Amino acid sequence: MFNKLCLIGVGLIGGSIARAARDRGLCKTIVAYGREIDLDNLKEARRLGVVDEYFINLEAAVKDADCIVIATPVGAIEKVLGELQPYWSDRAVYSDVGSTKGNVVDAAKRVFGSVPSNFVPAHPIAGAEQSGVTASVNGLFDDKRLIITPVEQTDPKATASIQQFWQRLGAIVSIMEVDHHDAILAATSHLPHLLAFVLVDLLGRKDEQVEIFKYAAGGFKDFTRIASSDPTMWLDICLANRQKLIPLIQQLKQELDTMELALENDDSQQIFQTFTYAGQARQRFLDQLTN
């Protein structure tokens, strides 16, 4: 599909894109760009054969690349776009994988005046709590969703090219408005991560934390897996999407208040109804996953 794929940032997601692209023979050459502080990770990416070559010089990295994917934390994307601007090529298609899209589109507007027609914002809804190229895996995107959020200026040909790329990487592609993407993902990804971080923070500060964790098992482990996620990545996501996240935190506080009151009043009906409805709603989610 592409002659040269350049990944700006080759961590869990960038590395998994490279692996899938290689597996499926989608690109002749795959290279990565990183900063000097990323050198160990870049060397590891080369050693593992995830990329053919790595660069700490951006001009050399993007030279002759016909697809450039930004796979850094979302807080770094504006800086990366600024650095890419002098080498921006009309012959290439550009994309990103950031977990939030509004801030990426705003960053592109600030850097370029308007979103370049060959920049196609995208977000794979697949990942893990680990980071770095050593956490990258083959098949991460197989049958997983990927959302593309083109804007008015986006060239339909560039959108089609990124759509085809992700389909051939194994993903199920949807197209969505930027704002809608951020609202949906705030609910199903950003709020749960914030909750997991806050719960473990609360328990981890208690005097009896050693004992608490000693007797914690599956339920706690399942609920808190995502609290092991990278703090920088999640700081960036939560700040970038705070407008959508804050109203959800407020609704959650109300729901917790309702539950507290129900417990105080021994209101079994209210508690049972909530638990039953939640179980049914989760079943609908599971059914959708398998269909």
Ligand SMILES: NC(=O)c1ccc[n+]([C@@H]2O[C@H](COP(=O)([O-])OP(=O)(O)OC[C@H]3O[C@@H](n4cnc5c(N)ncnc54)[C@H](O)[C@@H]3O)[C@@H](O)[C@H]2O)c1
């Ligand atoms: N981890 C997930 O589950 C997941 C899922 C979907 C999307 N995302 C999004 O994908 C992006 C990457 O996440 P990840 O999990 O691969 O993170 P990661 O930490 O594994 O990889 C990010 C890489 O970017 C590099 N980097 C950071 N700043 C840079 C800069 N200014 N210039 C060049 N390189 C830089 C880092 O050295 C690192 O190798 C994030 O925007 C994240 O929101 C993550």
Ligand SMILES: O=C(O)C(=O)C[C@]1(C(=O)O)C=C[C@@H](O)C=C1
């Ligand atoms: O499974 C995980 O550990 C993830 O964090 C993956 C997950 C999520 O489902 O919330 C995290 C962030 C992404 O933007 C997309 C997917």
